[in-house]
Structures are given as C-alpha cells and as structure tokens.
Amino acid sequence: MGGLLEQLRSEHVLDASGFKSLLLCDDKALIDDLHRSAREVTDQVFGRKIFLRGLMEISNHCRNNCRYCGLRRDNHEIHRYRLTTEEIMDSAQKAFGLGFRTFVLQGGEDPAEDDAWVEATVGQLRKRFPTCAITLSLGEKSRESYLRFKRAGADRYLLRHETHNEGHYRLLHPKEMSLAHRLQCLEWLRQLGFQTGCGMMVGSPGQTVDNLVEDLQYIHDSRPAMVGMGPFIPHHVTPFAHETAGSVELTLRLISIVRLMLPKVLLPATTALGSMMPGGRMAGLRAGANVLMPNVSPVSARRAYELYEHKDPGAIDTIEDWKRLETNLRLAGFEIGIGRGDGLIHS
C-alpha cells in the first residue's frame, strides 16, 4: 500500500484499481501519511498561505430541481431572495475593506438574473475593483453567455460536475439535466479562458467507490484550476431527506489524493466540510486544501441560502472576524495569503 502513495506522489496518477485501494484502505497510518504527504506538496507549491475568497450568495432562486439541493424549485418552504447589484457592490466594498481580493458570486440558476444583468454587475465590480479576481458560480449557461461574462471581466467560474458517471448523474438530477451538457459547459469555460473549477459531493446518494474513481480520472484528465469537494448533507425538503450524510474522512482523503494528482490545483476546505464537523475546514487545510471561502453576503441573505441542513455560516463580517480567523490559522501554522491567489498552470 505504501508503494501506491509513493507512486501517486511521484507519478501524479494511479490506475483505477490503485485509486480504489486508496479510497477503501483502512490502514490509519497510511492515511495519515497520505494527508501528511499532500500537505508537504501543498507547502512546496503554495507555502503555508491560505487564500481567502469572499463568497456572496447572490440569489437562491433556481429553475433546476436537483434532488439533493435545498434550493431546488420544488422546495416551496424557503423564502426566496435575490441581491440587487447595489447590495452586491456594497458587500464587495465591505469585503475589500477587510482584505478580500477575490469575490465569488454564487447562486442558483435564476432566470431573473439574465445575461445583461450579470454582465452589468460583473462590469461594475471589474471597474470598481480592478485589482480583484471575480469568480462566478451561476450554473449552466450558453457559450455566448459565458463569453459575455468573460468580456465583462469575470476571471474564474466554478461549476461542479457532481459526478462523472452517467447513471449516477441520472439518479441525482431530473431528466431535463444531463451530464453531457454539464461537461460541455465546463469545456466551453475552459476554452474561453476562465480558470475553471469542477468538483463533486462525497457520499451523495447512490455514489459508489467506482464512481469516485471515475471522478478522479476526470479531474486528472481535465486539469481544472480548482476542485471543490464536500460531504453530501441531506436537506429535509428534498427527495433525499432521509439519506445518510457523506463522510468527512473520505472527503479529506479525496482532498489529499487530488492534491497529489494536481500539486498546483486550488482546493477549498468547503463550507459543507465545516458544517459536518467542528474544525472540519482546518482538517481540510491539513489534508492539502489551500483556499477558504468565508461568506460575505448581507446577513439577511444567509439563512435562506440553505443548500443543506445546519449549514455553517462561516462568515466574515468585521475586522474582528478576520483577525480571529487569522489567529486560528496562525495557531495551526498557516497564514492568510494576500492578493488574488491565482491558480498556477499545471505542468
């Protein structure tokens, strides 16, 4: 087994059976080695710097009906909201003042936020914050829409592929959605020059170890700039209300494997990880993650953006919050990375 870890570290890939053995391995010492090794590689590439992204949840309206997500259109129990451009500009201004140099605009696929609106909002952010990176996470759009967003000044786009297995994708999504289209969107984004992020939930209903191996192979081959992974957490107003949550340990293991596969990739310690376990995000950083995405949305928006139950707000609203995070990071031997924290080009 130790040979597999060596091989992954030196060759940055394993065959399917190698990945599977690592994912199933119950040798605690080896898994500790995996995390240590992934952190060493992260240190070599990024040092102890952790990049912060200011996350704005700009709308919880969604035209889709993904079976796992609390924002699905059949959830009639949530209060729906969308931020105005002015509210977004105000949040960005506040976040900039605290030190953030990347803004992530994340939301459901809200038909009211049409291309012209996104373009205008991105354009205003670009003009007011020329030194900042603008990341969008607004779901599937046409190639033309993505091009408009890029021209308006967006640099990065996050669109989790959710699973690379056709049958599993079908189980998680209603029939009007397709894996082929999701992957097409990711390919368009890459072609248009976005730093692109994919990713998946860990332990989503019906997910097998073989599915995760397929995800790893896709991540290996598509060489994304960023990979977002977090445990699945059931939400009570979804068809998956009574399913079991994903495992924190397996999520940490995947973070380490992806780090060793793509040493230069940006890996967030996600909100879902933090929501499943106190200290979950810090454990993510120790396993090779190097990005945190604290919430900087207006307080009014936070509770309603409920992808899953007991979501940890993970917010930074004041300089005291920023300082507290800085202290916690320092105690764990990390520091806040100043600046945009761009991804590196994979060699």
Ligand code: 5AD
């Ligand atoms: N548990 C964990 N993650 C979820 N997401 C959506 N619903 C859930 C859930 N119940 C993730 C999806 C989506 C991202 C925005 O949040 O992977 O891409």
Ligand code: SF4
């Ligand atoms: Fe909408 Fe995204 Fe939730 Fe699917 S995962 S319902 S696209 S917000």
